[in-house]
Amino acid sequence: MATPDELFCWEGDFGLPSVSTECLLVLAYAQFAGAPLKVHKISNPWRSPSGSLPALRTNQNETLTRPADIIIHLRKQKFNADYDLSAKEGADSLAFISLMEEKLVPALIYTFWVEPKNYVELTRSWYSEHMPFPLSLFLPGRMQRHQLDKLRLLREDASLEAGDELEKELYRDAMECINLLSQRLGSQKFFFGDSPSSLDAYVFGHLAPLLKSRLPNAKLQQHLKSVENLTHFCSDILLLYFPRDARENSNQKPSSAAEAGGDGDEVPYKRRKQLLSALFALGAMLSYAFLTGIVSIQHQQGALLEPPHHNPEQDEEDG
């Protein structure tokens, strides 16, 4: 108990403490239960003890990766957010968590990883911008293949691809699931009265990224935004339990002028990058030429190549 357990998770953005559903629900559970974790928010999954995120390194040096295992571990340490639940409420939690896993998770995988516009413009660009250099080249693609495989296995369709029909089917299930959750929540603050439980952590973890991400194709997001009690539920949890992340986002939003300024900054930054890489490429080519002795040949051919260079110009003048 002397040294706290260490939790490794994806760093946050869009006003969320973490961008990943699984990290988010573990963070939320730990907050609800008041577990003193040492949280490392990182953007390099290879720095996690298991090679994937989230991961919990306990003080006995065990590593847990599945959110359910992490929550069970915390519960054993007497950090139990479900302590006040009756047996029936515990049963309801289990049922609604299953409902989300069966009906919502496939649609979320589709929205973030399979739908081409969202994947290219949001998911891939976010991960490749945040990962360190060599990883950013191949890890987002590998994560996508992994998620696509998972969706194919969940749907038991080995040749599944992005498409309108699949999207319609997945979103229909997901919207139904969102509606059922909304009906269960009703006008309560949390699913079981006034204090949050593990079910609240699961719902928050699954819905908050969908609510807050800037998705180019936002069909499912639009539906969630139209369900008032769930949107309030998510923003209340953000304000109450992750005030720092929520504030960072609200600081960003009003200063749209600063955002425009940021865009202005980004362009020369990009140009400088382009210029630098062009210079680097040129330097590499020239040094290769020097080293292999092509340069001397180039010198001799320089004179020979000049006439053909002039020829087209002459032709034009003639014409």
Added chain:
Amino acid sequence: MNVCVFIPTAAEPWPENATLYQPLKEDQILLSDCASSLAVQAYLRMCGLPVQVVCRANAEYMSPSGKIPFIHVGNQVVSELGPIVQFTKAKGHSLSDGLDDVQRAEMKAYMELVNNMLLTAELFIQWCDDATAAEISRPRYSSPYSWPLNNILAYQKQWEVRRKMNAIGWGGKTLEQVYEDVSQCCQALSQRLGTQPYFFSKQPTELDALVFGHLFTIITTRLTSGELAERIKGFSNLLSFCRRIEQTYFEDKTKNTKLSKFV
């Protein structure tokens, strides 16, 4: 198959010759398929819709979704409990109309609990426990086929299920952990049922049919170890729930597999 697409299906009454297809009952069907098939049969009986059960060795390949069971009604083929419930609803037969919004949400959630934990646990024990896979699942699954097709199909199926288990995070589980999950699921169902005759008071719903299909099949099926059935027998209200549905809806037909023999 006669095609009469001009008549809207919703208006058509339930025909007398509706059929339900499943694999061969004696030599082929596996625990998970048997449970799903029994759930659909229980559901149709609760709705008062007659259906004739037909066993076919290639039922899995006849099904539009590749899943067992499926029903053939008029000119339509529908597989699995969820779509079948919607299909009967379109024909004006529903068991969950009397529920309010919260109850309906809870019913759907508990149905997913059964699919997510009980069904997955059945698949895990069938295909990922080496003893069960070698002694029961592979020989039964491939019984209609001759060598070498039987081995190819059985191992292919096993490989598919194992990949799926890995994808949903069950790959690293031990048998003991799976039994623990089953206990947890039954604990939840038992809590929810309490002392009521059915999950939502006096009338059965599709949830009752689904729970009955799985629990009854697990209790009455012999596996390499009786542990799975033992886990369920610990919950007396679930047992009497199974017995109640069996007596109310199956009494005439299933005299030879009476639950009371096994408990």
